[in-house]
Amino acid sequence: MRGSxxxxxxxxxxxxxxxxxxxxxxxxxxxVRIVNQLEKEQLDYHCRSxxxxxxxxxxxxxxxxxxxxxxxxxxxxxxxxxxxANYSAHFRAFDWxxxxxxxxxxxxxxxxxxEDGISLYSxxxxxxxxxxxxxENKPHL
Numbered sequence: 001m002r003g004s005x006x007x008x009x010x011x012x013x014x015x016x017x018x019x020x021x022x023x024x025x026x027x028x029x030x031x032v033r034i035v036n037q038l039e040k041e042q043l044d045y046h047c048r049s050x051x052x053x054x055x056x057x058x059x060x061x062x063x064x065x066x067x068x069x070x071x072x073x074x075x076x077x078x079x080x081x082x083x084x085a086n087y088s089a090h091f092r093a094f095d096w097x098x099x100x101x102x103x104x105x106x107x108x109x110x111x112x113x114x115e116d117g118i119s120l121y122s123x124x125x126x127x128x129x130x131x132x133x134x135x136e137n138k139p140h141l
């Protein structure tokens with residue numbers, strides 16, 4: 001009994017250090033939303049974690065799609081690839097660290113594909129921030 005109490009205190013102490021501002025307790029539901037803000041282009045994308053894969057998907061302009069998952073505390077992260085026309089981008093769409101979750105503003109990370117790059121919406125600041133640009137894919141000759 002004493003050993004389990006010490007282990008529980010250690011785990012709670014670790015969680016407290018890692019989650020000073022954002023609730024990242026194991027099992028908490030988080031969401032990633034993909035928004036196509038490209039004016040006239042279809043957005044193709046693929047998002048996956050170590051344990052899950054949402055498959056290849058597409059969104060028409062002004063389309064949105066969201067997926068949810070439960071944080072497993074140890075290594076939950078999601079990577080996404082976006083592409084349209086001759087452009088592509090690879091990025092981390094979700095990570096369980098405080099700094100990352102604070103950028104999102106909580107349990108929802110909302111990403112938009114726009115002509116000027118990939119933007120993340122800060123819920124707490126009610127503002128879009130460009131996180132990365134597109135890579136131009138050269139045609140194969």
